[in-house]
Amino acid sequence: MNCSELRAGIAYKLQERFYGMSIPADVVKAIESAGEPASGTGRLLAGTKIVRRWKGEDHEIEMRADGLVEYRGAIYRSLSAVARRITGTNWNGKIFFGLKR
Numbered sequence: 001m002n003c004s005e006l007r008a009g010i011a012y013k014l015q016e017r018f019y020g021m022s023i024p025a026d027v028v029k030a031i032e033s034a035g036e037p038a039s040g041t042g043r044l045l046a047g048t049k050i051v052r053r054w055k056g057e058d059h060e061i062e063m064r065a066d067g068l069v070e071y072r073g074a075i076y077r078s079l080s081a082v083a084r085r086i087t088g089t090n091w092n093g094k095i096f097f098g099l100k101r
Contacts, residue, residue, distance in 0.1 A: 050097050052086075059086050061097070 016022050044050075046065035051058050061082055062070045069076045076082045079093025087096070094100035 044099075050099075052097050054086055 044063040046063055048063040049060055051060045053059075059071070059082075061079070064070055064075070069079055069082050071082045071085065074085075076085070079097055079099075080091060081093070083091035083093045083096035092100070
């Protein structure tokens with residue numbers, strides 16, 4: 001948590017105490033998870049497309065509603081499996097496709 005997030009949290013708690021109101025737990029959970037992708041490998045939304053340039057060639061994947069990954073007409077269980085298919089070596093799929101540093 002960074003400083004601005006901490007300040008925002010403190011300000012919220014002060015306002016909550018002053019006004020005597022609070023947000024229901026299910027709403028807080030929905031708000032907290034709103035910034036997170038949902039479902040599937042890497043928790044990306046169905047229909048999300050990612051293009052990765054590798055050795056001068058573009059490689060496009062698409063996330064499916066069932067959580068699997070489609071790449072060039074084939075279905076893979078994970079981003080890592082696709083990265084391995086593209087590179088021939090083991091990769092963390094999130095890192096390969098630029099979703100994680």
